[in-house]
Amino acid sequence: MTRLNRERVLRAAVALADEGGIDALSMRRLAQELDVVPMALYKHVANKEQLLDGMLDVVLGGIDPPLPGPDWRDVVRQRILSARRVLLGHRWAYRVIESRSVPTPAVLEYLDSMIGAFRDGGFSADLTHHVMHAMGSRLLGFSQELFDDSRGAGPPDPAMAERYPRIAELAAAAAHDGDSVVGGGCDDQFEFEFALDLLLDGFERLRERGWTSGPGGGR
Template identity: 65%
Template sequence: MTEPEVEVAEEAARRVPLSRDRVLRRAVGLADEAGIEAVSMRRLAQELGVVPMALYKHVAGKDELLDGMVDVVIGEFAPPDPGQDWQAALRQRLLSARAVVVRHRWARQAIESRRKRSLAVLGYMDAVAGTFLGGGFSADLTHHVMHALGNRIWGFSPELFDETGDPGAAPPPPEARAAMARELGERFPSILAIATATAGDDLSGVGGGCDEQFEYEFALDVLLDGFERLRRDGWSSRDRDQQGDR
């Protein structure tokens, strides 16, 4: 599009009546483009071509805006194909959630910061729990496996190491990373052993980060297999309590 055509399109977009859905979706787009830190009521009003007070007819403030943005993201999670067993259905549901969270890089931070359980949040949690119950899990076991999954139901895992670093900083050259790895290896040989497990003797790759998608799927499959064993064995928290009394 030419510059005049872009200006015409932007002006036409500004004339579209404001609605809660439009406010939330523009906020999601702004977070995608500039990061969650860039999202403010004032900046969002500028993006929509309205005065900030106009937004308060649709969202009560920044907290409600973030709650709504999380709801938009959850709305993009795809349900599993019908007819699958519980394990395949849950795996597909959670991998869909992960794909959405990877697409919206800010979403993890927003989800973790929310304390209010909206209808969208409760509906998604209910669907995950319902997959277990529909697969033959007791309510007791479902309660505990939901705790075990934790934030994995939203598509991300608790990380063992924070390897994000400064996004604006240039990574050290391979020779420097190898030298640091050798030095650390003298003091922490077990950590070096697991850090180089996939790189062999090439120390230049240490500190380069892990394959997050692989690690997420690996942990998910380990958990799902363990959950299935507990289901087959008829596990109950009452049995655990009785064993503790002996």
């Protein structure tokens, strides 16, 4: 019999959610699937919320890593479409992302790397900041705000800044409207890619112009 560990618990939970939906998942149902008593699960996940966080990180771990290349658009587009394929394979995952008050480590890692793709492509921190908000959850293939750094008012936590330097850089770059909300909903593949390409082309034009949100910056 395979020994119970955190990875086995999380992967079994992902499989159950894929099969029956996130609402059908419970600690008792998961314990039955693993042929253990429910209390055995709590050695690996403290509660249902920690289970959901871990499941989400397992799913996002399936996104292709960024491929280096001279064209930032190719790098960003490939990563976003990979994320969309992953989330379409786990249709419950976007609901978990939406429900989190604090992004999981895998979401933060993903956002940090996407910020890096824009910055390495020649985007200023100012333009990248607005690009991330314009993209919202399209970064992960669905239409819901992801990059909400309005909670980060004031100096960033040193430990967080060290682990996620690109996020910390943007969090300190501009003020935020705390009431701003980007609407939800999903697009089919053609509409998603159509809108994605429009956005990426528009971002490139702004980058070439040296656009800035400051006075006289071209708005």
